[in-house]
Amino acid sequence: MFKRGWLPLVGFLVVLTFVLGACAPPPLAEPLIIGTTDKVTVLDPAQSYDFHTWEIFYNVMDNLLVYDPGTTELKPGLAEALPEVSADGLEYTFKLREGLKFPDGTPVNSEAVKWSIDRSVRLEGDPNWLVTSFLDHVEVIDDLTFKIVLLEPVGFIPYVMVNPPWAPISPNCYSADKFDEDSTCGGHGPYKIVRWERDVELELEANPDYYGDPPKWPSIIVKYFADATTMRLALENGEIDVAWKTLLPTDYIDLAANPDLKIIEGPGAYIRYICINVTSPPFDNKLVRQAIAYAIDRDDISETVFLGTHAPLYSMVPMGMMSHIDAYPERDLEKARELLTEAGYSEDNPLVMDLWWTPTHYGDTEADVATLLKGHLEETGMIQVSLQSAEWATYIDNLGPGIMPVFLLGWYPDYLDPDNYQWTWAESDAADDIGIFYSSAEMDDLLHRARVSTDMEERVSLYEASQRLYAEDMPTIPFTQGSLYVVTQKNVTGVTLAPYMLFPYFLLSK
């Protein structure tokens, strides 16, 4: 313990430090604060593969081409114009804008572009396949001109090239031979990263050298929340300006009544679906799969569980995307019973099945989804469902044959093209990897032709055909498509949502 005589001295020192500390730093611009329950994984475009980190990159790291905010159209980003495509569809020639610099002062030139793409290939991160499945090599022509050479012609390649593993980054800022997990280098974009505390805050500041329109608000802070309830409280308390992904469905209903807040809804390309292992009896019988599709009540799930924040979906290709058709039938219990009877089931001899779901990965609503689906199937009187659940790490391990014959999954787009919503389940090799083991020569032919075609009308008709064929075979059954919701304080403007699901912070203002 201190002797009496020490106390005044200690007190004096404490006071002194505060007096000295009061020589305050210059005031910073007032930030616009965005809350989220998502997490940043790795701040390195060669390794991250999740929507939130990609969204940060979308705001700090322009690509050669970028989305025109709020639309699914592409416009030139770091490139001066859209690329010239060679006649065989293999070579894309880009020219960069002149005089661009990364935040560290390194010029944005052809060498940097080549270095960045080669780095993504070399480091073999998780999103690596988005480059290596398509790219043969990058060829530098001069300081600002370069050629991207593909392995085979791919109709939708520009939509693949907007993804972070293709983004030009500074060779002087990122490591050549390893991932930089907490890099604040960014790229050339509307903002630059000025501060990063993992799981706490990320601070962005307008990039003064940006080629495009300067961001509407000079300073953005993204705050990371452990759960949705705390984020909602912070919003109601006025501590954050914007609550982004993801509040609970009930929160959106409650907050709509709050006069200080507003809710903005946008399109989303997030789909939910039932997967069926088509090699596992009795689901190898097409009639059984079709009966399930006829029995489920999409409107009920959409209204009861998601309170209208998800819309009923009748194709694997989401609504609003090129070529979407309502390929799956609407609910028809009689038809479901007929199909089950034809497959040899009756009320005395019901189909007994397991339905698998996972409790946390798809949010707190998932238990309700599974329970409702069980109810819908049992309403036929000829199906008995027992629900089985497993945590995500186990669930994903179970995708193999036999363990989970029928299970629930969700899908966010890797790139905005029907290819991403068809190939993944319908192409024979890909379907094995996801545990449904679907295989159809006719389907493979349609998908391979659609992938290499550059004629839009032909691609639309091919994907319409593939959706119809797929809805006939039914290895998966889509049920809802999620919308995006943002809740903001009344004074926030410029919220722009689009099916590519990345939130442009640079259009926000208050």
Added chain:
Amino acid sequence: MTSLRAYIITRISLTIPMILVLVTLVFVILRIMPGDPVRATIRPGSAPEYIQEIRHNLGLDKPLFLNFRGSWAEALSSSVVLRDGPSSDEAPALILEEGKKLSITDRVTTLEGDWVRLASGRGFEGLISPQRLDWLRRVTAGVKVLEETTIDDQRWVRVEIPGREIEGWAPVAELKIRTNIFDAQYFNYLFSLLRLDLGTSIAPVRGRSVMGDLKAKFPATLELSIFSMIITVLIGVFSGAYAAQRRRSVADYGFRIYSIVIYALPVFWLGLMLQLIFGVRLGWLPVYGRTGTRLAPETISGLFVLDSILTGNLASLISAIKHLILPSLTLGLYLSGIFTRLTRGNMLDVLQQDFITAARARGLPERVVVYKHALKNAFIPILTMIGLQFALLLAGAVLTETTFSWPGMGRFLVDRIAYRDFPSIQGGVVFFALLVTAVSLIVDIIYAQVDPRIRY
């Protein structure tokens, strides 16, 4: 005090077997639990070859406890053909040339005999079957074809693949196999633990240093724990002493009911209520985080209150304390019930002893008798409790940290458990074990100071 030193040394050396048992338990439980950390982080539908490769790079394809299948192999003859599966009917994948060492990733016995699965080191140059090339093209564009040849009537291509592993199966009979039975996941982990290396995370972010993560998260939890403990002890001890002094009064019954009710409340519910009342309704206090926007002090110790005092940052200090109030009150109130009851019980015993009667007889004011003489003597069991409660405090911190978005160890561990991130969970458990040991040791030492009768 040499006996105290001997005592401390004994206690510390006892921690070593304790941690060994603990690590072994956690290790076994984690492996028994279903779930795979590698698959949890990559998207469904990734190529199995890619998953296998990540697993190999992390050493997760090694046997768990003892390695009898061999660690690495060398070709006996000038060339051994590796195949896609453990059978001579499978397609040949690559040729293993003499003198090249490959690590063994699996071993099976089939009708044809013993087979091992071999992986080349990262960055392969050698002969590969053309069928294999298609797959490689798909996952890595960096394949350079150097030449094409035919060996034993089969086509082969010589390729150069930077930084990718190639795998295949070969019969054991054609190889020279080296075995180190301790080259297994469990012993590799123990060996690195001996070097104080907690390894790196598997999921959700591969390659982060576990030690680094723990170091970053621990100060937040420590700060919360210290403040909660202060609140617990203040509320618990004084309410208990007061209740004992006014035995069978309304206040006594009140505090006894309080102690049960508060302990029975779910701690996250208590937190939520405090958030709603003091954060949302009254708007007095922030409901999440450790400091306000841009108010984090320069990091010295990681304890924001201490750091802001050291750097003389008054705004940070105020913000840090404001942010601490609700979470530490939540956790502090939750644990205070136990202390109320304990103090009350001990005080009642002490108040009946002779020296209290003597003190009263000397005419000392009742306040001095109770709070100075009696409380001091009732304090020893309370100290024990503080030591014991520390573990409970860390457990309670998990829920409180989630409720208040407090970036501490509790939240960190819960996140990682969901991903089955073995190294982080194991590292966290070792860390917690050391912490609890250290705290109980400190409590034991303080005993000797408080109670001169205690000798070690």
